[in-house]
Structures are given as structure tokens and as C-alpha cells.
Amino acid sequence: MSTGDPRPILVTGGSGFIGSHLCDALIAAGHTVRCLDNFATSKRSNLAHLVGMDRFQLVEGDIRDPEDCRAAVDGVEVVLHLAALGSVPRSIAEPLNSHATNLTGFLNMLEAARLAEVKRFVYASSSSVYGDSKELPKREEHVGRPLSPYAVTKATNETYARLYTRLHGMHTIGLRFFNVFGERQDPEGPYAAAIPKFIKAFLGHSAPQLHGDGLQSRDFTYVGNAVQAVICAMVTDKPGAKGEVFNVAFGARTTLLELVDHLRTELARVDPAIAAIPVQHVPERVGDIRDSLADISKARALLGYAPAFDLQQGMQRAVPWYVAHWQ
DSSP: OOTTOSSOEEEETTTSHHHHHHHHHHHHTTOOEEEEEOOSSSOGGGGTTTTTOTTEEEEEOOTTSHHHHHHHHTTOSEEEEOOOOOOHHHHHHOHHHHHIIIIIHHHHHHHHHHHTTOSEEEEEEEGGGGTTOOOSSBOTTOOOOOOSHHHHHHHHHHHHHHHHHHHHOOOEEEEEEOSEEOTTOOOOSTTOOHHHHHHHHHHTTOOOEEETTSOOEEOOEEHHHHHHHHHHHHHOOOGGGTTEEEEESOSOOEEHHHHHHHHHHHHHTTOGGGGGOOOEEEOOOTTOOSBOOBOOHHHHHHHOOOOOOOHHHHHHHHHHHHHHHHO
């Protein structure tokens, strides 16, 4: 899809953490963007700077409503579907809500896109689909048994997308995001992600809570890399990409203890007292995977994905934002 095309690109979940950064990038590239969101878990303030622009359309609606989905896809050729209820712990506590949004909502949007003859449907999957697989690095063709309702919904999304590609010829591409972090990721609430929660704790001179021994490892992925991957999936002309799923990560492994040390060092530049704050170990969480590391060679080859920010570079961008907004 060329820049300057008057037809909008639909971003579902566009007021969310990743979605709002994606809207920014698309607008900056000259596209017209339509955002669909119900604001249940996101903030209107993430898009306040775009509201009123000629090339930005904000639609309040819910992917659980098929009519809202059909209205949202009217006149679009590309759907970038990010809307979901995130969080493994939330899905365990609220499996019906997780199913309604992440499965029924996904299928509503996929079917609306099919009926509208949308040319490309890019959707967010998750590294959670690897479940209990011990293989490192994680390769797209080897998944394990799911460990949470959230993982079940994302794995089923992939199955539906592949089916729609086979049955209807839809050009779907799934992106398995690995532990995305960055500016605008909310540190509030019981289901907040690790990095913003740790930053908020340090800024409040509290000990960040680590579930388990802290030796669990993750492939932390700066939001700028995630946005790049979505745009690469939107524009790739490689025939082998159609109907496929791809890992989206940096391709490096960091333990939670190492992560806390990185954050402590960065934040101590602003507040030296943070250097002395210890961590608090609490029991492991049900449904969490032990280790995660992505093989991103498939995304490099078929999407042209080339992550520009490692963990340190991402934190150097994200930490000042959190200091400015949460200190």
C-alpha cells in the first residue's frame, strides 16, 4: 500500500500501547489511519495528539460486536488487528472475558475483513503460544502445549487465520510478539507488564517484586521494533509470507534479575538512592513460561524485519518517558 493512498488503514486497538505507536508511525509515513477501540484497557491520551488531524479517524467501537467490525472495515484495504485483552494472569482470572475479546472478537474482525475483501490482514499473536516447549531459540514451527487461556486464544487466532487463507485466499500474517516494552506501557493495575511495574516501584523507592528466583529469561522487544515488524508485514511482497506467522523480538535473552539491574542502573542516573533498592522475591505465577528466546530468521527473510533497538537502547528511550510521567 503506497503512502498518500486516501483509503484508511484500520488499526484495531489503536489507542493501546503498541497500537498508538503504530498509528504514529503510519501517520508519519503519510498514511490515513482509522483507529477502532473501546478504550476498555487503553488510554485516550495516547492518541490525543492525533485527534483532529485530517488523516486520522477515531472510531469508538467493540470488536465483540460484529456490526462495529463491519462498519470499521468499510472502505479499507488493510487491517492491522492489535485489539485484545492482554495478560496471562488476567486470562486465568477472567477466561470468559479473554475468550470473548481475543477469540470471538478476532473472528468477528476476520470475517468482516473477508466480507469487505480486505487485501491484507495482519494480526498480533504472542510468544505465549510456545507454552511448555523447552526448545531455545523458539522457532515458529515448534509450539508446545498452552499454559493459559490467553495462549489458547492466540494459538486459535493463528489457526483461524491460516484457515481463512486456505479457504478464502485471504492474505493473513500473524506476528508473535515477545515481551514488548516502551513508552506508554501502563505500570498501573494488577496485570501490568514487568518493565513498567519495576520502573514504577524504583521511582517510588519500593522494592520491585520478582516472581520466583528471577532467573527466568525473556526476549525483551522494544516497541519500535514491534511497530517496524507490523509495517514490514503490511508491505511485504514475498509470496512465502502469506498465511504465515512470525516471531517478533530482538533475538537476545535476558533474565529478570539482569533486567532489574539494567533498570536500577538507568534510574540511578536520575535518582542515586535507587542504586541501593533491593528486589523482593515472591512466589512464581501460574501460567508463566520459564525461558524465552526467539529465532527471528524467518521474519528477517520474508518480512525484511531488522530490529533496530536492543534492550539497552530501548530502555534509554523508555526510561526518560517514565521518569517524566511517573516520578
